[in-house]
Amino acid sequence: PENELSKKAGVEINPQTNGAIVDSHLMTNIKGVFACGNVLHVHDLVDYVTEEAKRAGDFVYKYITGNLNTKQFKVKPGSNIRYIVPNKFNLTNNKFYLRSMVVKESGMLEIKIDNQIVKKITKKHIQPSEMITFTLTENDLKNVIINENSSLTVSIL
Numbered sequence: 001p002e003n004e005l006s007k008k009a010g011v012e013i014n015p016q017t018n019g020a021i022v023d024s025h026l027m028t029n030i031k032g033v034f035a036c037g038n039v040l041h042v043h044d045l046v047d048y049v050t051e052e053a054k055r056a057g058d059f060v061y062k063y064i065t066g067n068l069n070t071k072q073f074k075v076k077p078g079s080n081i082r083y084i085v086p087n088k089f090n091l092t093n094n095k096f097y098l099r100s101m102v103v104k105e106s107g108m109l110e111i112k113i114d115n116q117i118v119k120k121i122t123k124k125h126i127q128p129s130e131m132i133t134f135t136l137t138e139n140d141l142k143n144v145i146i147n148e149n150s151s152l153t154v155s156i157l
Contacts, residue, residue: 003039016083017041023088024072025059026052034060041085041097044131048097055095073146078110078155082128089152094136100156103127108157109134113144118152126156 003013003020011028012021019042020028020035027034036056037049062068072088077098084098100107107126111119111134119140126132136152 006035006039009033011035014041014083014085014087016077017085019085022086024086024090024094025063025068026056026086027059027063027068032063034063041083043097044129048131048133051095052097073113073148074151076151076153078112078153080104080156081154084154089136091141091146092138096134096136096154098132098154100126100128100130100132102156104156110155110157111136112153112155113141113146114150116144118144 003018006020007013009030011030011033013019014021017040019040022028022035022040026036026040034056036052037043040052043049059068069090069092072090075084075087075089077084080100080102082099082101084096086096104126107123109121109123109132110117119136121134123132
């Protein structure tokens with residue numbers, strides 16, 4: 001990503017993506033500054049850029065009207081994951097984008113919060129050049145114990 005303007009503004013940059021570090025609302029470390037599309041990370045498809053831009057616009061509106069969910073938790077890449085965006089999650093609805101470090105036939109995404117398995121997603125084929133996306137909903141989190149220091153880890157098995 002081209003982030004000369006982001007860097008000049010003081011936005012924290014993720015060394016893995018060369019894009020902005022963002023929370024679950026796509027907001028950077030600077031309040032009121034949001035990032036999406038190729039400023040955030042390189043996308044395979046314009047569909048993902050469009051989807052992310054629409055979500056960012058919704059979050060900007062919620063920010064302006066004071067309706068953003070402020071309770072957020074860390075997100076970490078686990079085994080065989082190069083990076084995952086966004087860098088935080090919330091307790092309602094989260095869309096994630098990630099890149100694999102491995103090629104696998106019949107792979108499995110394993111999503112954990114602390115040591116609790118939250119979700120497993122089977123993938124027919126995984127390779128670094130193809131972005132993987134998934135959603136984590138409030139329903140996925142309803143039986144998970146989450147505390148203020150909890151973190152979400154995504155791995156490819």
